[in-house]
Amino acid sequence: xxxxxxxxxxxxxxxxxxxxxxxxxxxxxxxxxxxxxxxxxxxxxxxxxxxxxxxxxxxxxxxxxxxxxxxxxxxxxxxxxxxxxxxxxxxxxxxxxxxxxxxxxxxxxxxxxxxxxxxxxxx
Numbered sequence: 001x002x003x004x005x006x007x008x009x010x011x012x013x014x015x016x017x018x019x020x021x022x023x024x025x026x027x028x029x030x031x032x033x034x035x036x037x038x039x040x041x042x043x044x045x046x047x048x049x050x051x052x053x054x055x056x057x058x059x060x061x062x063x064x065x066x067x068x069x070x071x072x073x074x075x076x077x078x079x080x081x082x083x084x085x086x087x088x089x090x091x092x093x094x095x096x097x098x099x100x101x102x103x104x105x106x107x108x109x110x111x112x113x114x115x116x117x118x119x120x121x122x123x
Contacts, residue, residue: 002061010069022070030063 006026015022036056040048072091079087 026066
């Protein structure tokens, strides 16, 4: 719900008013939401219910879409008409490359951490 609400607000004129500052505002709101989730998990453990986490997840959704909906607009706003195609293609390529690099980094870190559980024994 937060993603949808923030997307409508951002594209409804907030991007034009705030420009690149909206990215930082969205990331700050996202950080607040993530901190809220962390505090809830530290306080209540992993037995916390979904409804207790829902408000924090809503805040995270708002922050994500305020920044993510704004990035393409800000990144491509200065492209001239004859450069629009190549600018859009470059932007898309950079997004895909960064997704691949971050997935590889997270996977590499994940497989370097030793497992804390014992494997199931065959009978």
